[in-house]
Amino acid sequence: MLVLPSSVRDAIVERAREGHPAEICGVLGGEYDPDGRSRVRSQYPAENVAEQPRTRYRIDPEEQLVIFERLEDRGEEIVGFYHSHPRGPPRPSATDEARATWPDRSYVIVSLEPFEIGSWRWRADRSDDRTDRDDDRFERERVVTE
Template sequence: MTGPDPGLVVPTAIRDRILERAREGAPEEICGIFGGDFEPEGQSRVRSQYPAGNVAETPRTRYRIDPEEQLAIFEHLEDRGEEIVGFYHSHPRGPPSPSATDEAQATWPDRSYLIVSLEPLEVGSWRWREDGDDERFDRERIVLE
């Protein structure tokens, strides 16, 4: 028997806060990390979100979380007994799907990558999959609660 289809369960309040932050951060991309319950093949559940500064050289078209800030967030998650569920960022003028740069920089297998598009306003989520030489993003369902 298999588990539920891969998906990302997101509290509405967290989704709304990320949308608000994406609007406030435009025209630059915003980014952050999700904490909660990680399920590689099933539904991961977001319990918290941790905004991070975007230190990319071109923050209007790229995002990069400072490695020291990322480590501090990971340590905070561990202290709270949470797992790394995934990451989020915005595309102020692009679709809610991974760009070629997003694909090239993805490094967390089976984690969710939520993308907020502002034009049009839409949210999409993707799982990064690595299977031998096959590396790709698979779309996943977002479940709001």
């Protein structure tokens, strides 16, 4: 379950609308629980540096490190990430699945057409002898707005 304050949800939706037709992205900070209830306290917008920002998102690694340092300085953990799908679908795309790298973190997606906000946890097989990603997957998680 992901607890998402309405103020954070509203800020992300506003950014998604302002960023249209490109995807927007950022990092979610707060209290992280890999198997239960994570609580978002803040969102950290990032510039989308993808080559095709209308259909992809990418956070510059240096900017991501700066955001992670800000989170740590504020006593927060990395809860997950967010991005928008300006023209749907309201779920992770094949590209989102191929590029997901943070096991057990939440990936919030704001779809503008049709309008929907959803969250998924990236579940990755973390065994040492693993040679493929066949068992890796997104699991839909419940979003509770406060």
